[in-house]
Amino acid sequence: MNQKSEPSDSDYLAVVENLCALNGKLEAIVESSTNGIAEIDREGRLIAWNPSFQKMFEIDRENPDRDFLFDYIPSQGDVSREMLPILYENEMVVLKDILIDNDDPKLQRFLEIKLVPLNIAKHVDFIVIVKDKTEILTALQNRETFIKTLLDLIEDIKIDNRKTIYHLAALVELRDLTTGEHLRRVEAFTRRLAGEYSAVYRSRDSWVTEDYVDDISVSSVLHDIGKVGISDTILLKPDKLSEMEMDMMKQHTSIAGRALEKHRGKKDFLAMGREIALTHHEKWNGKGYPQGLSGTKIPLCGRIVSLCDTYDAITHDRPYKKAVSHERAIEIIATERGESFDPEIVDLFLRVEKDFNRINSELG
Numbered sequence: 001m002n003q004k005s006e007p008s009d010s011d012y013l014a015v016v017e018n019l020c021a022l023n024g025k026l027e028a029i030v031e032s033s034t035n036g037i038a039e040i041d042r043e044g045r046l047i048a049w050n051p052s053f054q055k056m057f058e059i060d061r062e063n064p065d066r067d068f069l070f071d072y073i074p075s076q077g078d079v080s081r082e083m084l085p086i087l088y089e090n091e092m093v094v095l096k097d098i099l100i101d102n103d104d105p106k107l108q109r110f111l112e113i114k115l116v117p118l119n120i121a122k123h124v125d126f127i128v129i130v131k132d133k134t135e136i137l138t139a140l141q142n143r144e145t146f147i148k149t150l151l152d153l154i155e156d157i158k159i160d161n162r163k164t165i166y167h168l169a170a171l172v173e174l175r176d177l178t179t180g181e182h183l184r185r186v187e188a189f190t191r192r193l194a195g196e197y198s199a200v201y202r203s204r205d206s207w208v209t210e211d212y213v214d215d216i217s218v219s220s221v222l223h224d225i226g227k228v229g230i231s232d233t234i235l236l237k238p239d240k241l242s243e244m245e246m247d248m249m250k251q252h253t254s255i256a257g258r259a260l261e262k263h264r265g266k267k268d269f270l271a272m273g274r275e276i277a278l279t280h281h282e283k284w285n286g287k288g289y290p291q292g293l294s295g296t297k298i299p300l301c302g303r304i305v306s307l308c309d310t311y312d313a314i315t316h317d318r319p320y321k322k323a324v325s326h327e328r329a330i331e332i333i334a335t336e337r338g339e340s341f342d343p344e345i346v347d348l349f350l351r352v353e354k355d356f357n358r359i360n361s362e363l364g
């Protein structure tokens with residue numbers, strides 16, 4: 001049996017030196033972190049904090065009225081100074097999108113605050129980690145405001161030039177290089193399919209005129225305008241999106257709906273652009289998004305562009321999947337008759353599918 005020898009003084013010294021070195025490293029990490037990091041006791045009294053925390057809250061050591069964390073952040077439901085002793089028994093608490101208000105809107109901050117209970121240190125009861133999310137959140141708001149401002153400008157100066165719509169769609173092109181050609185093809189498919197709808201159903205749906213066909217074709221290029229509000233890491237990701245990323249990507253429909261809200265119900269091509277952007281991922285069987293509309297509750301323009309967008313998406317390479325042939329695309333779309341797509345629209349597509357193939361080879 002092996003017998004361990006007693007540690008010598010030099011062994012103890014080595015351990016202490018290692019611990020001191022580790023402590024120094026940790027201190028350096030905490031001091032240089034861009035996240036605010038603080039220690040608080042069970043009552044929420046601030047014990048120590050790093051420079052980022054100091055900067056975020058402009059802590060005044062001389063002011064005895066503001067010794068506590070909740071003097072600097074608003075209480076959130078159960079998370080308050082009174083509740084801290086109870087929270088201490090729990091796991092980590094995360095407070096999201098906490099607004100630190102200021103009379104000057106430019107100085108308002110959005111913070112994510114984590115309270116991590118700590119039961120190893122004598123005087124410290126929680127470590128508080130604060131991330132400043134203001135830039136991320138305002139960048140998203142800015143994108144929406146940008147689209148809105150542009151649309152308002154167009155309305156104000158009453159530009160009656162449909163080419164303007166391409167400048168709007170170009171906002172998406174700028175960020176996703178694959179989208180440019182996609183938009184032109186979707187426009188051509190939409191013109192062909194809506195034209196066929198008008199030819200076949202004009203006596204029943206008298207409103208599907210030549211002007212309607214023209215409007216829907218031009219407005220179809222706006223179907224993905226909401227992608228301007230999706231982050232680059234998701235939009236340009238070469239792999240399949242995770243479930244959470246997919247949920248964020250799906251928001252491109254409602255982002256466009258909000259950005260074009262002013263045009264809701266109007267009789268112009270931007271109003272139709274809004275309807276298309278909002279409903280081109282709805283499905284005939286009600287399993288689409290964002291609203292889960294079904295059947296003819298989905299506007300005709302959304303039903304038509306949905307098929308054209310899908311045909312183009314599956315017959316072209318995407319970063320995460322290979323293109324299928326025209327023949328395979330016909331099979332896929334026919335299988336989705338009454339599921340993803342309006343049965344009438346699928347039947348019309350089958351009448352004009354050769355033109356879809358021709359447009360695909362002409363516009364690459």
Ligand SMILES: [Fe+2]
Nearest residue numbers: 223224280281
């Ligand atoms: Fe889309």
Ligand SMILES: [Fe+2]
Nearest residue numbers: 182223224309
């Ligand atoms: Fe698309």
